[in-house]
Amino acid sequence: MSILVVGSVAFDSIETPHGRVEQVLGGAATYFSLSASYFTEVRVIGVVGEDFSAENEAVLTRRGIDTRGLEHVAGKSFHWTGSYLKNLNEAQTLKTELNVFETFSPKIPAGYEDSDFLFLANIDPVLQASVRQQMPKAKMVCGDTMNYWIHDHRANLEKVLVGLDALLINDGEAKMLAGEDNLLRAAKRIMATGPKTLIIKHGEYGATAFFSERSFGSETAGIVAVPFRAPAMPLDAVVDPTGAGDSFAGGFFGYLASQPEVTPASFKRAMFYGGVMGSFAVEKFGTERMQALSREEIDARFQHFRELSHLD
């Protein structure tokens, strides 16, 4: 099944203990699309400026990603400058230049309305809600967000949470959103506000999916007793953590969309594929690693993740 993703397509300038790069292709929708493209058909909605070259767009189209929803407007593309010199696990934002993103109003182009799965990457919840409304037939809607929206735009964010099949956030975001430091209690509080399933990412320690009875079609409320914890893989070098979370989301949602049905079993495998794609993303700067994978490499690492975490 096809996925529609809305989010940022951007240029990033990044410094990590392994070096620095200037103005490389990035953005949540870019990482997500590249990652999901190894599993299913992907359509992207976003906005770029005049500095976005044909070669930049070809990075997406070479992976079969449908870029008809990528608006080209006058001005400069979104530019993020960040550093991981202080902490490899958390980006320090040095500069955010929204540029063309400031006046972005996402529109669904003809031919996109039949997308089965919808991913709302980390952008203004007002834009997430607008896309959600324009896609009433989407079968599964998954969303991401970040501290800034939780802290300063909570009312708008809550309107998005109500309609989510799954929310993907990290530990710190989950604790902030719930106002609760215990992760299990935080999960229960967040799921009471809408999301049928909550995926909390733990960085180098993997990710946990908390299910509710509603995760797999039942109307009963309440959290399911046994969550699911997918591992991450100890890596010799994390060259650039940028996009790890978006690549996780792309692997997770891409694999799920490729399956005939969303079941507990396919959901758990999807969590593993999320971790696999996140582990590839950080091996090189920017999207370099995500551009040139093969399904064989991906499945070999999936087996590695299984061996890493399974008793037999």
Place this chain on the structure above:
Amino acid sequence: MSILVVGSVAFDSIETPHGRVEQVLGGAATYFSLSASYFTEVRVIGVVGEDFSAENEAVLTRRGIDTRGLEHVAGKSFHWTGSYLKNLNEAQTLKTELNVFETFSPKIPAGYEDSDFLFLANIDPVLQASVRQQMPKAKMVCGDTMNYWIHDHRANLEKVLVGLDALLINDGEAKMLAGEDNLLRAAKRIMATGPKTLIIKHGEYGATAFFSERSFGSETAGIVAVPFRAPAMPLDAVVDPTGAGDSFAGGFFGYLASQPEVTPASFKRAMFYGGVMGSFAVEKFGTERMQALSREEIDARFQHFRELSHLD
């Protein structure tokens, strides 16, 4: 097979967000012994003062733990005062009163020399080395340590590390011991100094075992490509984290000692049992929960851990 453990038997005064207790039975050897007693025969070596009552000792003997190696001397028992009010994941030590522990010189009582497995709990590495020397026939030796010994007694600690089959430490200790922030690279450095297997505990995120070719009898050096990551279980309430690591060690080593052979498969199951025992330990203050478990409860939680982390 039987386990001999040397370490602290103490009284703890603890405050956590869930309350406070004064002078409850604690100490690394106590938690370890209680935890391991659900799997195999345990013998303890330690020292206590005149304040250590017959009822205190009965907590151990009721679980079948052999306390012939528990020296009773004049003075007060070791007393630790700690707080988890600031951070539930890391104890803040308010006071350490070594008391009778200050002049402790561990001796192996008659009948203990044939112990097959030896656990060197977190004490002065000079004492760990002394016990190791007195137990030349031990088939498997596993040790713990902490920041203080790593930082201030490194030369003594290094003499212990050389002879270890397995070292159990947490993330922060591993990074400090290796002088390296990347866990995989830290593991390689530490294993080059002696330990055949390194278990790094990640608190609420589980634990990772890094194996070498020497872990299962080969003489070849070098780390094995695929480590093993055991989950932890998201808990609704962590009442008192004290002793979680020692209970992990007891479950891990106790299960391993109960098995006919140390193989990759039994080692991985032992890692799961470690997590299981750690998850029980934090449910109540002090050793209360570790005193009154049943093997049925333990195995039910083992199944829960499997369901939590396995694809099928």
